[in-house]
Amino acid sequence: MSMSSRQDDVVRSLLRPSENLRCLLDVEPAVHDAGGAPPARTDSTDTPVRRRLVAVVTHRFNNALDTEVGSLLVLNATATSGVLKVVDALPITEHFVLAVAQTDPTDLPRAETDPSAPTESLSAWLLSIRRDAQDTRSLAFAVGARHTPKLQSFTAECRRLKEIAATTHPVGTAFAWVDAYVSDLSSRRLDLRLRKQPLLARLSRAIAGLPGDDVCDISIVRRDWIEQVAAKEASSGNVEHLKIRLGTFNVNGKAPSQDLYPWIRSSGSESQPKPGWISPLKLSPFEFSSDPFHQELRENNLLTATADLQAFGDPDMLVLGFRKDEWLTAIFAGLGEKRVLYEKLASRQLVGMLLIVIVKKVLVPCFTDVRSCDAGSGIMRFMGNKGATAIRLEFTPKVLDPQSTTHRPTILTFVNAHLAASDEMVDRRNYDFQELSTRLTFSPNGSNGSYPSISFVGDTYNVYQSDVLFWMVYLNYRLDLPDGDTRKLLFSHTSGIDGIQTLLLYDQLRAAIRSNNAFSDFTEHPITHLPTYRLVLGASASKDRLGYDMKRKPAWTDRILYMSPPDVKVAQVAYRSHPEITMSDHQPVSADFDVSVRTCRARQGALECLPVEAAPTRVCSWL
Template identity: 35%
Template sequence: MSAPDAGVLRAIIRPTDTVKVLLDAFVVPGAMDPATGAPESPPDAIALLADADRVKRASEDPRNRRLVAVVVHSQGTEEGSVFIMRARSTGKQLEQSDILRVFPVFGDFSISMAQIRRTTLMDSFRPSTTQPAPGFLSLTISQADAASTNRTPLTLYTVQAEIVRLLLAECKRLKQLADAPSAPSVAPILTTFSWLAPYTARRAPLPPLFHIPQDLRVARTPLHARLSPAFAGQPGDDASDVLRIRDEWIRVRAREEAGVGTTSLRIRIGTFNVNGELPRQDLSTWLGMQPYTSQQQAPIAPALTPLVTGLRKETYSTSLMSPGAITPVLSPVSPEGPTAPITPTTTSQPSPSKPSPSNLSSTAPQVSSPLAPSAHTHSPSARSSASTLRSKLLPEEADSARPDMIVLGFQELDLSTEALIYSGSSSAAREAAWMEGILAALGQGKNAEKEKGEKATGHYVKLASKQLVGMLIIALVRADLRSCFDEVRTAAAGTGLMGVMGNKGGTALRVRYTPPIGTTSHSRAPSIISTSSAKSTSSSATAVSSSSSAAAPTASQHIKPKLRKPNSTILTFVNSHLAAFDEMYERRNADYNELTKRLKFEIGSLVGGPGSDVLFSEVDTSLDVIPPTPTASSGAPMPPGTTCGVFESDVTFWMGDLNYRIDAPDADVRTVLASDDWEDGRFEALLQYDQLKAAMRDKKAFNTFEEGKITHFPTYRFNAGLLKDDLGYDTKRRPAWTDRVLWATNSFTRVQQTGYTGYPLYNISDHKPVSADFTVDMNVFDLPTAEKAADKLYRQLRGLEDAHEDHNSRVDLKIMDTNVDLGKIAYHTTMQKRVTVKNIGKIPCAYRLVALDDESAVHPDWLKVEPMTALLLPDELLQITLTPNITNDAAMRLNVDHKDLTCTLILHTVMGKDHFVAVSAEYVPTCFGNSLARLTRLPGPIRAGGELLAEERAVNAPREVMRLINWMMSSNIRMERVFADQADESIVQQIRECLDTGDDFPFTPSLNEDALPVAFGETLLRLLDSLPEPLVPAELQPLCVLKTSRDEAFEMLDSFAPAAVNVWISVTAFLHYVCQSSSDVEAKTNRVAALFTPVLLRDTANTVSPVGRRNFLLSFIRG
């Protein structure tokens, strides 16, 4: 080995640091364990005495070469560290990614040398000369790695004895300096040795390119909100902020550069609280194997033949067959003809009308399916025939709509007392029973895979399951996609009795999905669709993506890489059963938060254990494979004991009996569900009182998640006995949507819900099952290319972290437009101005917007600024977009004080100085967002200005309201489509402008025109909704709902303010006129009441009876 040239380190060693000693060495990789295939720990020097060939191969293999450098930092006092770096070809500059380990000479640091001479070993090094064979030296270094908590000693080998002596002497000197009494020997390494941060930070893996995705709670938070608190002249933790901005920038750019297209995965999720019962009905409709369009048309599902469970007869009232006698039971499909193609249920289907008792519950006798084989066909051949018959009944078009993955969550699977204490055969048998019911519904028996082949088209295989007492989660995937799923992990946690018992809690499943690289024309595997760009559309991604850059082309400009190893997506599924009873709202929130902390997946592996840093040498550089890098997800396995939570995932689905109730009076809930009057908007009205929605709004629980639109009836609680109402709900339990499915996703994975419904046709339990269909769209990129791109981008950002120390590399940002005039800005109007910024420095720089002080906002509420933070390369331009945003809240304030608007935006350059942008605008007042009292005291149109009239001179009702009503009550107006059709926004804007300016409406009433009256009606509704206080004050609403007759309702008007009385009478008279003009008076009346009740009697606290509020309004509309 020749002495290395210190010049190869020039690109990575900072000017403030000096290389004192540089040694050429090599490592001996560990052998592969023949039993597990995992690499073993590297051998020690003594063990290698008997393996001369292995040492010889390691010394001659250039991939095992290492450079050992003693680097000294001199600023006040000397501090040193030993760097271990991967060696490159002769003369090639090292890069930051070549730094493998950093050992600070500090505290417990130790370095030892051993000289080993053995004739048989040295002969392998000796050329064919008469000179004596040289010995080799081993160096063993021990110290906590500055970039991690790794304390694994590292052993290297060399023949450069003289340089070894210099290295030992320098390390001894530095150790004495570090151990001197004045040295802060108790300080953490990265506090005392802060100069190492730039070296070690560059080695930190990027979360999305690593084994564990970024926590969804962080990923869904805008980037600027993740940065440290900072104000004008008071920067926060710039060193940490620049790393966050840098990592986000690299995360997005690397994916873009490696992007090749997109792929999708269809997932069906079901949840069912089975109340301790066994499956006795065909589950095919719930699993999506049968069409299901609406609850009104849904038939009662026929009973399944009792399944073999191995349970004792006393645990199940019906007779059980002997083990092994299970027959797959087919769906209730007529064998006389083919079925219609299966199509996913979508949320766009019309809301179900009033249900009848027969379609929400049933006491129908439990009979076998009409297609169930007779008792004498309980044989493998019979099972095969049954599956064949199902295949004939379900055509290929229907099969193509089947989900790729099915995940089912069960609650109250086992209600026995024994199950709480120990896990016995009863719980396992119940899981087996439901599993057989699932397979029967899928049209396949237990041995379907063996009978039809491992990858039979349309068949499913069980991926995993996890049970905790009554909670069970089961995942099935299509057989032809089974190889795409791996790294399956499960977890469970109890939150029941004493906070730990399993009667309540959750079970979870985590799986990695890797899309197939290619798909044949006849395969149903998800195919990768090539696109010109695989850019993320997230706000966080946009915030760190520059608008133009010559140095970094966008995804659409670069040539798409070859797909060698596609990236994977982590999917997590949680099934939970939270605390019961209406009043246990806070306990349910606590259960959720407890589960998010305690549900942990064990993801550690023995692969890459001690000495794994030398495993880089196992990659054959002659192949078309990119070696693992510090940002790589491959080659960086998790150490044993490593765990991750449910949010460390690309997508997390949460299902189960969440037990959240409806905080509305019991009688109101039943009236809304059963009455024809509430057919329009019945679910929306009740969901305002839903506890889960409230918990999400108040960020007490599930605020990270989303939920699709609910268009099905509450799924709890049903009663098969006498104590039930006309819909089948238990009279002692208020109906509620206890059974829910939610999801959360990061910016690189898009989830579209295509179906969300309940199934009242099942009467197994006091709950109804629920299903949700999803399409998960994922960007596909080549993982090795992305890892290489990330390393390249790291090097491209060299100097960004050092800007606060390196005086020759100051960040320098220039604002092209420091004064921006937005002109006139108005209510709900859209316009934009852009501010151009340029990086005129020699190194990359990042900026963030900060507030003036801790009592100020970053920008006023009437202005939207994007991006709030960004990173720019040298000479790169970026445009900051300024968008006026006059909402109701902003208009309420600005209408009172609408002087010229000014503000100053402060752009803090991270590691640099602050820049200022002065923004000015002129607010154009509007009648929207004003109180009734102020509208009645205006001397004229609001744009005309002038002092407010004295209270005694106020008009009886706002001119704007009366103008709208008077125009619509003209004799030449057709009212049939008013409050029924969607309004034309351009017409609404014209009407609003006329109200504000006092100009005449530029429209001529016509009996042949529907768009105009529809727009006028919509404008009236929005004007009333913009009032700061509802027309009926909140304090009067509890009294209003007590009025049971029209006369009592009119007496209530005496308590209203004078202006409110006049508006109320005028508006309700107009609404009466609209309803009476309709061809279906009652339907129109209910529609209008549904629209105007939450506006005129706004109840933001959701404490007043919804039925009472609506009845009060109907007392005036019906006449």
């Protein structure tokens, strides 16, 4: 039996019956230097431990379409035992990028085991693999000339699977089977879309005695059992709370010109600055409108009981979405005398879209593994005039008594999106959401330089691999109702409050959620504030008596939604607009959340890991 056949058999032995090995390629890791030079071999020896095997593996679903999806698995042999282990996994989607180039033989040092080998025998191909065109990090491998025929088969199979993906458009859940081959599975949160489904909905038709994927079902049941055990352990411990304020404000390209205190700090009776504090952005004592309409609107902006807002107090974290970076100074000015208690933890900007995370200084050590990413969806799908920025982080409360309590990190993800405009572009908005959901991925090198630039794809996460996902800012969804009817409902009461629930029946975002076209399984707090778009600034004959532009139909374009699984408690305390701030044709919107963080009591000799027999790895529990 040839070496190639033996390698194929060994790799097949690591796969589950539901997966099929299509192609196997023998490679060596290659890295780019800081100056952008071509990749070179990472070592000067040709030892088996340094070599890699890249496998093209497919998974076929027993559904009506007989869908086939593929993924690359990268394997290496451990130095001690020589046993093959999966160290990398990369799904082959329609955005998958693979490039092959021939390298200069002199770039590859000769193997010490054969220093007399002729130079031409060392000629090699360079294989570069990226998740998509936006991915700044690529996996680079050197392929020997003797493997050229296999390289041709490898690239052909990748192209075939990419074409299938471009036709079927598989969602992220179609690649859930890949997780079974990634090391340290417990560190990877199960996709939120799956965690929200009951167990039976996640299993194949095999549970009904029909042809299905029973091996995958066993893995799903095992993981669900582990999660239930973890939740039971956590229920016996303490509960810590993280208070988060989210804010979205489309400033329409304007520089800050008003005090942001009502938006940044307002909660219950603390809606105005304390005496003695004068914001540097306070224009005059008459900055806020004294119009009786605005006063009534503030009184009717009913979201939660005042007692709840007062109990919420100062947030531990502020996550704000903007269109301009110069607003950071205005944010800290809006914090008033408590600005010294906060500092910026992270930010991400894509052209005019800015996402900022600000936290209390005492909690900064509690936040780890902070990552960020962005994706454009505007002109040619990659320009940044539309798109999203996102930040992912882990929060672990301080351990006051290490002997009695341990904490599992809570993963929070925040997305700041700007979708397509215009009333009739609802289908494009739905498409943009689906695209961004797939293309927004967090890799270690997207974490502001705090992590190595080279790492395994197993360390890359999508936005749904979180405990809580917040999605906000300028979603641009409008009302499917004639302009005249819209304004008639708004004018039905002095403040327009009575017509809100009727208007929301025609809201495009809610219709998209009902039809599962976008934001399925997301939650939005009941809206009790007037539409936040489009208002006319100052005195003008082109606005109605509520201040809306006569040429643009009012709509709730600025929204804040979230998704969390049943085992993570998220309480929304408030959801409101801030008509006091009148510098833009949009009104700011804020939402307050109380996230309960699970803890568990440490046990002597606690179970640390559980073996997963169906996969070549171990599933570790945090218990």
